[in-house]
Amino acid sequence: MERARGFCQNGAMNRYLMILWAASAQAAMAQSPMSAAEFDAYTLGKTMFYGFEGRVYGAERHLPNQRVIWSFLDGDCKEGSWYQRDDQICFVYQDRPDPQCWVFTRTGKGLVARFEGNPEATELYEAQEIGQDMVCYGPEVGV
Numbered sequence: 001m002e003r004a005r006g007f008c009q010n011g012a013m014n015r016y017l018m019i020l021w022a023a024s025a026q027a028a029m030a031q032s033p034m035s036a037a038e039f040d041a042y043t044l045g046k047t048m049f050y051g052f053e054g055r056v057y058g059a060e061r062h063l064p065n066q067r068v069i070w071s072f073l074d075g076d077c078k079e080g081s082w083y084q085r086d087d088q089i090c091f092v093y094q095d096r097p098d099p100q101c102w103v104f105t106r107t108g109k110g111l112v113a114r115f116e117g118n119p120e121a122t123e124l125y126e127a128q129e130i131g132q133d134m135v136c137y138g139p140e141v142g143v
Contacts, residue, residue, distance in 0.1 A: 068080050
């Protein structure tokens with residue numbers, strides 16, 4: 001116990017933790033943002049499921065010509081398209097014309113998307129790719 005306390009008191013443990021933190025931060029920063037061509041090659045023809053904080057967040061079907069269909073997995077699907085702006089991939093949808101821009105990086109476990117590239121903003125990760133269409137209900141019909 002005395003030795004462990006001395007290790008922490010003399011700052012060696014703090015230096016060790018700082019080195020580990022710096023190494024992991026450098027690894028995260030070393031991932032360069034995906035270009036439009038890389039993003040298209042990775043996603044085209046797939047239904048990508050994205051997670052957030054351990055839960056499935058939504059799914060997006062990637063179609064030719066940079067078109068997409070997004071759903072929060074509630075049966076309500078939104079058609080849209082994407083384009084590259086600087087190092088971000090920006091999406092616009094039929095019901096939301098303001099762009100939703102994300103920085104996508106590829107890791108050993110799949111894609112990671114950070115909203116507007118802001119390290120403090122929402123970060124989504126690729127949960128799975130199941131290779132089948134999403135369930136999208138038809139337009140709402142009134143009585």
